[in-house]
Amino acid sequence: MDIKKMFYGEYGGQFVPETLIPALDELDHAFENAIKNENFIEKFNSLLRNYAGRPTPIYFAERFSRKYGLKLYLKREDLLHTGAHKINNTIGQGLLTSFMGKKRIIAETGAGQHGVATATVAALLGLECIIYMGKLDAKRQEPNVKRMKILGAEVVEVENGSMTLKDAMNEALRDWVKNVKNTHYIIGSTAGPYPFPKIVAYFQSVIGKEARDFFDKNCILPDYVIACVGGGSNAMGIFQGFLDTNVRLIGVEAGGKSNKIGEHAMTLNLGKKGILHGSLSYLLCDDDGQVAPVHSISAGLDYPGVGPQHAYFKDSGKIKYDFVRDNDALQGFFELSRLEGIIPALESSHAIGYVIKNQELFKDKVVLLNLSGRGDKDMKIIEKKI
């Protein structure tokens, strides 16, 4: 493979055990063939439309806009089947699994959202599905564990290490090495070794395409496009529709409680260059160089790494990365609920909180915000704040 193609500037690459390189090569080859294959693309588009519920609307949030003095448009990924953008990617990679002639998929999940989206697609396509989840996470996210089981997936609770996401990831990698012949590993964000960041960005690019079409039809462009950033998939999804313009792009990270190690998930704002989950990007580590514990009020942003494309766009200055704290996200959550009748996911609430916090900057501007998911899943956390 052409080494240069595996990198975004200096970021990305394949920092994995030798035994996985053939599997990554096979995957890249299959992906490049699949996206040139009419049947594959037709099937993908048809499932996005008839199963997931695309295209999603772009909604002008009138009462919110009036109160905060801007023109706010929401890209409604929260209306998709299973309640977030993650299904775009799992449908794509699920189809890719069948395209490669494989019958078994594995995934790891922290909050359980990616696990549910994967189990959903496994049921849809008749694939065997194993989800790895840290035992502690499985306990914290009990309703999602139940959903995965209802959908027919086997949930393996990992009891190694801290019993959370990174241990589940190690276990999933071990499984993949052993069963690579009949198994595809569905990574849930624009992270992981090449070609995963490219594949996930591609399957999520439909968000940005639909949004750009909407603005093109109305012969305007937004002044700003804003999205929350965990691993970076929903943000890459929408930003890709505007990379060829001068529209200002802002990714909002989880500022958690403070700038102290362990109290936030601001990988791009406070991280250093390093290798995590098979690729070189920014990551959060402690003073000894160990991967740092992270915190966010939203489980989906609780990740110490970030996709390599974002690291590249941060350095180049094309995209600005900022943050808001847990409390700002909570304010965003309640304001959108009460002004628009839309209960957003706590992840997406970070982007809303950012608009409120920076209302001077956005005065009279047209702002497009990616509403990556709905908030039903967050009731347990919100219960204590009502």
Ligand SMILES: *Cc1c(COP(=O)(O)O)cnc(C)c1O
């Ligand atoms: C998982 C998730 C995110 C964070 O993941 P990205 O890959 O950064 O998009 C954001 N919003 C929602 C609703 C999610 O479920």
